[in-house]
Amino acid sequence: MARWQPDAPGRLAAAALDLFEENGYENTTVIEIAERAGLTKSTFFRHFPDKREVLFGGGTVAGLLVEGIASAPPGAGPLDTVAEALDALGRTFFTADHRDFSRRRQAVLNAHTELREREALKRIGLTASMIEALRHRGVPDLTARVAAQLGTLTWEIAFDQWIDAGNGEGFGPLARQALAEVRAAGAAG
């Protein structure tokens, strides 16, 4: 039998989410997280650069976005291209069985400034990835920045709705509708 149970990072992330829900972020010690996962502080920091990052593990989102933008139909406008990327996100990441986890995670993030700060930084990174991917398609810089910004806003709106939705409505359609509304609001501004 193995001394080491598999998937240490996953166990740490799960333990952290549990403890943050139970006692709050700042009342939870890294040592407590590690102990609940059957590990130690050393191992925690070997897998995550800091305490906050334990909630931002699955870092494939940027890749999905870039891929989605790159594989959009050649004639598509910038915002439609972004919509394509959001769809890809909905198919791979924001799927029905991740919804409960996403809701729990987001509730913790919303409750603690320190975590929302990290979330903001991540969001900037993702927006930058989208801008880069759009420019790679030949979209002018400023247009790409506007489209990415509106895309991020769309994502935010759709995500909130997806989290709150009692029915099992998918992320993709919600994003499509949110994008249409953002577009209309932009035209009205």
Next chain:
Amino acid sequence: MARWQPDAPGRLAAAALDLFEENGYENTTVIEIAERAGLTKSTFFRHFPDKREVLFGGGTVAGLLVEGIASAPPGAGPLDTVAEALDALGRTFFTADHRDFSRRRQAVLNAHTELREREALKRIGLTASMIEALRHRGVPDLTARVAAQLGTLTWEIAFDQWIDAGNGEGFGPLARQALAEVRAAGAAG
């Protein structure tokens, strides 16, 4: 003669900026900052909630934005309202004699992830203030969110140009022009 020199927060902020430029953010200790200002660690944390915040002291920006939005002409559209607010910022905050300080400060912020993270959080707060002020004028929620988001983007663009500009071009005109470009890019997306 006074035991206490005046303006402890200002001296701490100045000392911090100096030291961050000299040795970098993470190589600078709060104790070092305090000592250079002729104070102690205790006093530092009495004036600033944490080490990062020492670079985000002048917290009147949100007020200026809200005021600018509130005092825009009644008939103005959302984006023009935001332009009004950016103008107010340029008149009061981003004035010619603050340009050098702003450049130094921004250089430090750009160089350290920890500080850009805090900057991102501040930006979110300001965007939220703008949204609230716009809604208070009767702007529909979604329109307000889009306008505020584009306003923040405009700000970012204009600020970068203002920082880099060799000539003494003012922030206001730069923001006006940036907004026009953002508008055009939005229409093209």
Next chain:
DNA sequence: CCAGTGATGGGACTTGGTCTCATCGACCCT
């Protein structure tokens, strides 16, 4: 059976941040 490799444990150490108590200076009041 043994050596090498990679993940973990353990503990010392620095720093950010909190808290409490003592101290000092200015101002007020008589």
Next chain:
DNA sequence: AGGGTCGATGAGACCAAGTCCCATCACTGG
């Protein structure tokens, strides 16, 4: 002038985050 109050500072103990180094264990291949 003298005493008392109040706000700002100093001093130091204390906890938790994060870094670093080295020992230890399990697995693998010879």
